[in-house]
Amino acid sequence: MEIRRLRDLREDHDxxxxxxxxxxNMHRSVYRRYESGERETPAWVLDKxxxxxxxxxxxxxxxxxxxxPYPVK
Structure with a gap:
């Protein structure tokens, strides 16, 4: 996964x-691990x-x- 994108998007949205x-609905330390690449980001998180x-x-x-995003069909 392109882990830098999570941080860049977050920072771009201030x-x-x-x-x-x-x-x-998670602790900041869990999200931090996704953003840093320490943990694999689950599909439900990517979707949200x-x-x-x-x-x-x-x-x-x-x-x-x-x-x-892809157009809704």
């Missing part, structure tokens, strides 16, 4: 790790973050450089 952790930042999960995973 959010703290604590604020994102609260949105995900993609919705929160309005990007695709592929963008979060580093599979594309296009942040736009």
């Amino acid at each position: 959010k703290s790790q604590k604020a994102i952790a609260e949105y995900l 973050l993609a919705d929160y930042y309005h990007v695709s999960t592929d963008y979060l995973l580093g599979r594309t450089d296009r942040p736009e």
